[in-house]
Amino acid sequence: MVDTAAIIGGGIGGLATAIALRRSGWRVTVYERDAEIPATGTALGMWPAALRALDTLGVGDDVRKLGRRQSVGEFRRPDGTRIATIDTARLERRSGDPVYLLSRPALLTVLHRAMGETALRFGTPQVRQLTRLREEFDLVVAADGVFSQARTELLGERYRARYSGGTAWRGYVENMPTDSFVETWGAGAKFGVTPQEGGRTNWYAAAAAPEGSFTPGSELATLRRRFGSWAAPVRAVLDAISESEVLRHDVYVTPWLPTFTRDNVALIGDAAHAMTPDLGRGGCEALIDAVTLAACLRDAPAVRDGLRAYDRQRRRPTQRLARISNVAARMNRMRRALWIRDGLLRASMLTGPPD
Numbered sequence: 001m002v003d004t005a006a007i008i009g010g011g012i013g014g015l016a017t018a019i020a021l022r023r024s025g026w027r028v029t030v031y032e033r034d035a036e037i038p039a040t041g042t043a044l045g046m047w048p049a050a051l052r053a054l055d056t057l058g059v060g061d062d063v064r065k066l067g068r069r070q071s072v073g074e075f076r077r078p079d080g081t082r083i084a085t086i087d088t089a090r091l092e093r094r095s096g097d098p099v100y101l102l103s104r105p106a107l108l109t110v111l112h113r114a115m116g117e118t119a120l121r122f123g124t125p126q127v128r129q130l131t132r133l134r135e136e137f138d139l140v141v142a143a144d145g146v147f148s149q150a151r152t153e154l155l156g157e158r159y160r161a162r163y164s165g166g167t168a169w170r171g172y173v174e175n176m177p178t179d180s181f182v183e184t185w186g187a188g189a190k191f192g193v194t195p196q197e198g199g200r201t202n203w204y205a206a207a208a209a210p211e212g213s214f215t216p217g218s219e220l221a222t223l224r225r226r227f228g229s230w231a232a233p234v235r236a237v238l239d240a241i242s243e244s245e246v247l248r249h250d251v252y253v254t255p256w257l258p259t260f261t262r263d264n265v266a267l268i269g270d271a272a273h274a275m276t277p278d279l280g281r282g283g284c285e286a287l288i289d290a291v292t293l294a295a296c297l298r299d300a301p302a303v304r305d306g307l308r309a310y311d312r313q314r315r316r317p318t319q320r321l322a323r324i325s326n327v328a329a330r331m332n333r334m335r336r337a338l339w340i341r342d343g344l345l346r347a348s349m350l351t352g353p354p355d
């Protein structure tokens with residue numbers, strides 16, 4: 001008899017899990033709340049370990065071909081002076097790959113194409129359906145993101161997403177190609193500029209802010225007030241964008257979970273371990289969760305044994321990354337003694353970035 005799985009959420013983690021399970025012979029149904037894959041979106045960094053997971057799914061080379069290689073990386077001060085260089089060559093020597101940047105829609109489209117016959121039901125929000133799905137399917141995978149309702153149903157209200165204390169702005173600029181990752185750190189805020197596929201430049205900004213302190217219709221003015229005096233490439237980006245191109249959202253994290261699984265349910269991706277975006281690793285970890293989960297299930301005598309092995313392999317490393325990410329966020333939000341902060345940043349680069 002064929003094993004069946006329901007996946008709640010058709011984001012990076014959900015689609016990757018669908019491919020991985022299908023390759024192991026599962027019959028999979030993905031329920032996605034949205035009506036379709038988003039058409040536009042900003043870039044995500046795919047680190048070497050995520051590329052290896054994508055290789056396992058059979059789409060690593062598609063991502064390498066579509067994405068932009070990050071060949072130069074630097075942290076700078078607002079006046080343009082260098083704080084630290086990212087040794088991208090060392091990362092590539094150590095791991096066999098550099099970081100590739102590509103937009104979320106491009107990644108989702110690659111994953112979607114690789115799903116084959118798997119049923120992906122768009123426009124089907126699964127709200128309070130966990131009990132029914134658990135009875136109907138051999139396995140339920142909750143890949144419904146940081147605000148996971150499945151997580152709340154499974155583990156309770158105390159594990160609802162928490163505000164990280166920081167907010168983010170994001171966007172991209174057409175016809176402005178770059179090979180460089182440049183992140184500029186000022187007092188309590190940062191502005192990043194990275195390559196993106198299709199000749200675009202991806203940008204993001206982050207700052208400490210009270211929850212929900214949006215300024216609809218004048219986010220660009222807020223950005224220009226805050227970052228307008230910063231050196232290139234920040235100013236060039238702020239000159240090239242318009243208000244309608246600015247995305248703004250507060251950053252939420254998943255609290256520490258005591259387990260990623262219960263009975264025949266597994267939490268993966270942001271539902272299990274949403275972290276601040278300071279390491280650029282959340283999407284990568286969702287991909288690694290997906291291939292690990294499928295491998296654990298393949299090697300186990302029963303679903304519950306496979307899920308226990310998945311929890312053992314993934315909970316500690318992802319919670320450790322979330323902790324490091326949180327430290328990076330706090331460092332970035334420092335407003336005083338910036339020379340200490342810059343020294344710490346430089347020291348953390350000496351070992352090279354984690355792959």
Ligand SMILES: Cc1cc2nc3c(=O)[nH]c(=O)nc-3n(C[C@H](O)[C@H](O)[C@H](O)COP(=O)(O)OP(=O)(O)OC[C@H]3O[C@@H](n4cnc5c(N)ncnc54)[C@H](O)[C@@H]3O)c2cc1C
Pocket residue numbers: 008009010011012013014031032033034043044045046124125126127143144145146148149168170204251268269270271274277279280281282283284285286
């Ligand atoms: C500013 C910023 C920058 C980032 N940069 C990077 C980066 O460079 N590299 C990186 O690896 N990561 C990055 N991340 C993190 C990354 O975006 C997330 O970790 C990743 O999207 C998690 O994937 P996921 O599939 O777990 O969740 P999501 O992408 O949130 O997908 C969840 C899906 O579930 C659906 N859904 C939700 N509820 C329901 C429901 N009830 N029923 C059905 N469907 C539902 C949603 O519509 C969505 O499609 C960044 C995040 C932010 C905020």
